[in-house]
Amino acid sequence: MNPTTLPDRAVALLRALDIEEIEYSLSGGGDSGEAELIHVRRRDGAMAYALPDLPVIIDDFGHVATLLFVLDRVVADAPDGDWVNNEGGHGKVWVRPFADETNDEEVIECDMTYGVEDDYDDDDDEFDDDDLDGEPDDDPDDDPPAPASPSAQAGEVDQ
Amino acid sequence: MNASSWLELKTEAHRQLVEACPLLVDIPLKRIAALLTIIALSGVRLSARTIAGRLEPDLSTRPSLHADKLAQYLLQGIVDALTDYVSHARHNVEVNHGSWLDSHGFTELIADLLVRGAAHDQLSALANVVARAVEKLRVRIDALCDTHLEDILARDLPHASSLPKTLTQNAEWMLAPETSGDPRRVMVLVRRLQAMQMYGALASTLRDPDITQAVDDGEPLAPLLMAKHGLTNAELRAVREARRLHRVIVQPTDFAIAVEELKAHEVPLTEWPGNGQPGQPEAWGGSVWLKMPRNHLIRPDYVGDQADGVKDAMNALRDDLLRPLVAERLRLGAFERIRPLETFARSVELGGSGGGGIARRKLLAAIRSAVVGPRRAKAFREAVARWHRRVASLSALRHERRARRPGWPELCAPWRSECGHFEIVALSSATDLVEEGRLLEHCVGGYYDICRRGDTQILSLREDGRRVATVEIKLGSEIDAPTLYVGQFQARRNTPPARHLHEPLRDFLSALRSGTHAMNAMKIKRYRKRMQDRWDGSWSVDALPLAYAREVFPFYLPLLPRGTPDTFDAWCAQSGLAGAIDEVLTYLATTSVDRSNGLIPY
Numbered sequence: 216m217n218p219t220t221l222p223d224r225a226v227a228l229l230r231a232l233d234i235e236e237i238e239y240s241l242s243g244g245g246d247s248g249e250a251e252l253i254h255v256r257r258r259d260g261a262m263a264y265a266l267p268d269l270p271v272i273i274d275d276f277g278h279v280a281t282l283l284f285v286l287d288r289v290v291a292d293a294p295d296g297d298w299v300n301n302e303g304g305h306g307k308v309w310v311r312p313f314a315d316e317t318n319d320e321e322v323i324e325c326d327m328t329y330g331v332e333d334d335y336d337d338d339d340d341e342f343d344d345d346d347l348d349g350e351p352d353d354d355p356d357d358d359p360p361a362p363a364s365p366s367a368q369a370g371e372v373d374q
Numbered sequence: 375m376n377a378s379s380w381l382e383l384k385t386e387a388h389r390q391l392v393e394a395c396p397l398l399v400d401i402p403l404k405r406i407a408a409l410l411t412i413i414a415l416s417g418v419r420l421s422a423r424t425i426a427g428r429l430e431p432d433l434s435t436r437p438s439l440h441a442d443k444l445a446q447y448l449l450q451g452i453v454d455a456l457t458d459y460v461s462h463a464r465h466n467v468e469v470n471h472g473s474w475l476d477s478h479g480f481t482e483l484i485a486d487l488l489v490r491g492a493a494h495d496q497l498s499a500l501a502n503v504v505a506r507a508v509e510k511l512r513v514r515i516d517a518l519c520d521t522h523l524e525d526i527l528a529r530d531l532p533h534a535s536s537l538p539k540t541l542t543q544n545a546e547w548m549l550a551p552e553t554s555g556d557p558r559r560v561m562v563l564v565r566r567l568q569a570m571q572m573y574g575a576l577a578s579t580l581r582d583p584d585i586t587q588a589v590d591d592g593e594p595l596a597p598l599l600m601a602k603h604g605l606t607n608a609e610l611r612a613v614r615e616a617r618r619l620h621r622v623i624v625q626p627t628d629f630a631i632a633v634e635e636l637k638a639h640e641v642p643l644t645e646w647p648g649n650g651q652p653g654q655p656e657a658w659g660g661s662v663w664l665k666m667p668r669n670h671l672i673r674p675d676y677v678g679d680q681a682d683g684v685k686d687a688m689n690a691l692r693d694d695l696l697r698p699l700v701a702e703r704l705r706l707g708a709f710e711r712i713r714p715l716e717t718f719a720r721s722v723e724l725g726g727s728g729g730g731g732i733a734r735r736k737l738l739a740a741i742r743s744a745v746v747g748p749r750r751a752k753a754f755r756e757a758v759a760r761w762h763r764r765v766a767s768l769s770a771l772r773h774e775r776r777a778r779r780p781g782w783p784e785l786c787a788p789w790r791s792e793c794g795h796f797e798i799v800a801l802s803s804a805t806d807l808v809e810e811g812r813l814l815e816h817c818v819g820g821y822y823d824i825c826r827r828g829d830t831q832i833l834s835l836r837e838d839g840r841r842v843a844t845v846e847i848k849l850g851s852e853i854d855a856p857t858l859y860v861g862q863f864q865a866r867r868n869t870p871p872a873r874h875l876h877e878p879l880r881d882f883l884s885a886l887r888s889g890t891h892a893m894n895a896m897k898i899k900r901y902r903k904r905m906q907d908r909w910d911g912s913w914s915v916d917a918l919p920l921a922y923a924r925e926v927f928p929f930y931l932p933l934l935p936r937g938t939p940d941t942f943d944a945w946c947a948q949s950g951l952a953g954a955i956d957e958v959l960t961y962l963a964t965t966s967v968d969r970s971n972g973l974i975p976y
Contacts, residue, residue, distance in 0.1 A: 224481040231488035267494045270501030271481055275472040277509025279501045 747935025
C-alpha cells in the first residue's frame with residue numbers, strides 16, 4: 216500500500232495497530248460541529264475508547280500531526296452533506312481499515328441525518344398576536360379603522 | 375558549528391533516529407534516506423550570495439554535500455525558494471519538506487515500525503527528531519530569504535531598502551525579475567527606476583506590459599501615457615514626480631483613478647492638486663481626489679468638510695429631479711428595458727474604467743452646469759446649507775401631509791437626567807423634525823425618510839427646557855438596547871455639542887441599555903414590519919413622476935446657481951441635462967447590445 220491521501224495514511228496506521236473498527240459520533244449546526252470518538256475495536260475483539268498518540272505526518276513547518284488529529288479531520292470530512300453549517304446534522308461514521316472494498320464493504324461508512332431548513336416566517340404570527348393587544352395608533356398607514364367585528368377582534372389584519 | 379563532513383552529519387542523524395527508535399537498526403538505510411538527509415541538512419551551514427546580474431542566489435554549504443542526490447535536490451529547492459522570494463510581491467516562502475518526507479514514505483515507515491513492535495513513545499520520539507530538523511531548516515531558509523532580499527535590494531533597488539520583508543508589486547516591477555541573467559538587465563533597471571521616479575503617480579499604467587516594453591526599450595514614455603489616460607502634455611506634466619519614490623515602492627495604489635476623475639469632471643489644470651505643477655507630492659498626498667470614491671455627481675473637492683450635507687443634497691436632487699427626468703427620457707426614447715439602463719435610471723451614475731468615457735464626461739458637465747454653475751466650492755456649500763434648512767424639512771412635511779397617519783412610534787418616553795437640567799425627547803413626526811431643525815438651524819428634516827421607515831430615531835436634547843442638540847440613534851435589525859448606537863450628535867448649525875452635553879447622552883443610553891428607562895421596542899418592531907411591507911415614503915425603487923419633479927423644483931432653487939430658470943423643464947433644456955442623459959442612454963443601449971450580442975434581460 217502506498218498511502219497518498221490523509222484517509223489512506225490514517226487507515227495504514229490503523230491496520231498496523233490491528234484495529235478493526237472505529238466509531239465516531241458527529242453532531243453540528245449553525246457554524247460549528249463536533250466529532251467525538253465513541254469506541255475503538257481491535258481485531259481480537261478488545262474494546263478501547265482512545266487512540267494512541269502516534270505520528271502520522273509532519274507538515275512543512277515541522278509540526279507533527281497525530282493519529283487522533285488526522286482521524287478527526289478524516290471523519291469530519293467523510294459525510295457528503297454539510298453537517299456543520301446552517302441546519303447541520305448528526306450521525307455516526309465508522310472507519311474499518313480491513314474492509315474488503317472489492318466486496319462492496321466500505322472502509323469509511325457514514326450514517327447521517329441532516330436538518331431541514333425551516334421557514335422561520337413567524338413575523339406574521341407575531342404581528343397578529345400584537346394586534347390582539349389592539350394598538351391602532353401603531354399603524355402608520357392610512358387604513359380605515361377596522362370594524363369591531365369578531366374577526367377583527369381575533370387579530371385579523373389587512374393584507 | 376563544527377565543520378563535520380556530510381557523511382558524519384548523516385551518521386549522527388542515523389544515531390539520533392536509532393536512539394529514538396532502536397528498531398530502526400533493522401530498517402535498510404535506503405528506506406530512511408530522506409529522514410537522514412533532512413536531519414543532516416538541518417546541521418549544515420547554508421549561506422547565500424548574490425550573483426552579478428541575476429536574482430537567483432549562489433547557495434553554498436559547509437560541509438560540502440558532494441554528490442548526495444537527495445541533498446542536492448533539497449538544495450535546489452532552497453535556491454528556487456530564495457529566487458521566488460525576490461521575484462514576486464507578497465510571496466510566502468515555498469519549501470515543502472514535510473510533503474517531501476510524505477512522498478518518501480514517512481507514514482509507511484511508522485506503520486512498518488508499529489508492525490515490528492515499536493513502542494508508541496519511540497515512534498513519537500522519532501517523529502519529533504525529524505520534525506525538529508524540518509522546523510530548524512525552515513527557520514534557516516526564512517532567514518536566508520530575508521537576507522537575500524536585502525542583498526538584492528541593496529544592489530538593484532537601494533530606494534526600497536526600507537521595504538518590510540516582502541516585495542510590493544511596484545518593487546517587483548522595478549526589480550525586473552524576468553531579466554535575471556539577461557545582459558540588458560542593468561539598463562532595464564535604470565530605465566524602470568527613472569520611469570517610476572518620473573511617473574510613479576501612474577505606477578499601475580507603467581506596469582502594463584506594452585508600457586513596460588516601451589520603458590525597457592527606452593522609447594519616449596510621455597506620448598504613451600498621454601494616449602493611455604487621454605492627457606494633454608500639460609496634464610501629464612502635472613502628475614510628473616507627484617509621488618515620492620519611496621511611497622511608490624511601498625504603497626500598492628497610485629493616482630490613476632484620481633487623474634481619471636479630474637479629467638471626467640473637466641477640472642481646470644490650475645485646480646489640480648499642486649495647481650497643476652510638477653513635483654507636488656505634498657499637494658497630491660493630502661488631496662481629496664485621492665480619498666473620495668468614484669461616482670460623485672459633483673467634484674469631490676466641492677464636497678469638502680460638509681460631506682454629509684452635500685451628499686444629502688445631491689441624493690435628494692437625484693431622487694426628486696434627475697431620476698424622474700431619466701425615466702422620462704427612457705420613455706420618450708422607447709429604449710429597451712435592459713439592465714445597464716435600469717441601473718443608470720436608479721443611480722444616475724456611470725462607472726467603469728477610464729473615468730466612464732465621453733458619455734460620463736458630458737453627463738457630469740451637464741450636471742455641473744445645472745447644479746453648480748460658475749460657483750466656487752465655498753459658495754456651493756453655502757447654498758447646500760441654505761437648501762438644507764429650507765427644503766429638507768419641506769420635503770418631510772410634504773410627505774406627511776399626504777399620509778393619513780403621520781409620524782412613527784417614539785423610541786421611549788421623555789427622559790430626564792437625575793440633576794433635572796437635561797431632558798431627551800424622542801421626535802416622532804415630520805413636524806417635530808422641522809421644528810427641531812428650525813430652532814437649531816440644521817437639516818434634521820432630511821432624516822424624515824429613515825425615521826419614517828423605522829430605521830432611525832431622532833431625539834432632542836434639551837437643557838433647562840432649551841433645545842441644545844440633536845441626537846440620531848440608529849436602530850439595528852433587532853430593536854433592543856444593545857444594538858442601539860449613536861449616529862450623528864449635532865448642536866446648532868451642525869456644530870459639535872458642548873462637552874458637558876455628552877454626559878446626559880451617555881446617561882440616557884445607559885438607562886436604555888440597563889432597562890431603567892423603557893423602550894417601545896415591540897411597538898417599533900411592529901411599525902417597522904408594516905413599513906417594510908408597504909413603505910409609503912418618498913424613497914422608492916421606482917422613479918417619481920415628472921409631474922412631481924416639476925412640483926418640487928422650486929424648492930431646489932436655493933441650491934441651484936443664480937440665473938436658473940424658474941421651471942424644471944426650462945432648467946433641463948438650458949443646462950443640457952436632457953441631451954446628456956439621452957447620450958448616456960444611447961451609449962449604454964449600444965454598448966450593452968454590442969457586449970452581449972443581445973439584450974440583457976431583467
